[in-house]
Amino acid sequence: MLKFTPLLLAILYALAMYRISACRTARELDAKSTELADPRLKTLTDRMAEALDLKRIRVNIYEIEPVNGLAAPDGRIFITRGFYQKYRSGEVSAEEMASVIAHELGHVALGHARKRMIDFSGQNAVRTALIMVLSRLIPGLGVVIANALTSLLAARLSRDDEYEADAYAAALLAKSGIGIAPQKSLFRKLEGLTGSRGAMPAWLMSHPKTEERVAALERLEARWGTAPV
Ligand SMILES: [Zn+2]
Numbered sequence: 001m002l003k004f005t006p007l008l009l010a011i012l013y014a015l016a017m018y019r020i021s022a023c024r025t026a027r028e029l030d031a032k033s034t035e036l037a038d039p040r041l042k043t044l045t046d047r048m049a050e051a052l053d054l055k056r057i058r059v060n061i062y063e064i065e066p067v068n069g070l071a072a073p074d075g076r077i078f079i080t081r082g083f084y085q086k087y088r089s090g091e092v093s094a095e096e097m098a099s100v101i102a103h104e105l106g107h108v109a110l111g112h113a114r115k116r117m118i119d120f121s122g123q124n125a126v127r128t129a130l131i132m133v134l135s136r137l138i139p140g141l142g143v144v145i146a147n148a149l150t151s152l153l154a155a156r157l158s159r160d161d162e163y164e165a166d167a168y169a170a171a172l173l174a175k176s177g178i179g180i181a182p183q184k185s186l187f188r189k190l191e192g193l194t195g196s197r198g199a200m201p202a203w204l205m206s207h208p209k210t211e212e213r214v215a216a217l218e219r220l221e222a223r224w225g226t227a228p229v
Pocket of ligand 1: 103107161162165
């Protein structure tokens with residue numbers, strides 16, 4: 001029993017951290033967000049809602065500058081004020097904004113938002129538990145191995161989530177008649193737009209490389225066998 005105590009403590013710690021981070025995130029988002037009301041974007045989100053058999057898709061504006069979209073663990077979708085301004089200034093088209101919303105919807109539908117929060121708050125706990133176990137088995141190197149394993153696992157998990165959310169968005173955009181082209185053109189713009197990501201919480205920063213994401217979409221298009229609208 002004593003042998004498992006560190007592991008149990010680590011799990012309890014992870015659960016507590018998850019509750020605390022989820023509450024904190026929800027409170028932060030509540031305090032700094034309002035519902036998006038943009039007629040052109042609403043036309044597009046209504047088309048996606050119809051494709052999903054939903055009454056409507058609610059999108060919120062999160063009042064921070066860095067360009068990003070996010071899905072909260074409670075299932076709400078946010079576009080940052082900075083991103084919305086890029087749309088207002090014409091740098092990003094309405095269809096491209098719709099592709100971000102579709103991507104975030106994918107994270108919600110596939111349960112990623114909640115999972116990522118757990119991953120992130122659990123990561124330190126897992127690391128601690130691994131260090132405890134591994135340093136007993138391999139003194140000295142145990143810590144290094146534990147750190148490497150935890151980071152690898154975390155990166156792997158979030159990368160897969162991004163590709164899955166991209167594929168979900170591609171299917172939804174195709175079904176809504178918006179097409180996959182805006183999704184691809186936005187990926188190319190994103191690199192230039194997200195220069196200042198320093199203020200974003202670390203658990204949101206995990207998007208894979210642009211060219212790899214575009215290539216993954218092109219493989220989907222090829223498999224679906226139809227040119228996107
Ligand atoms: Zn994402």
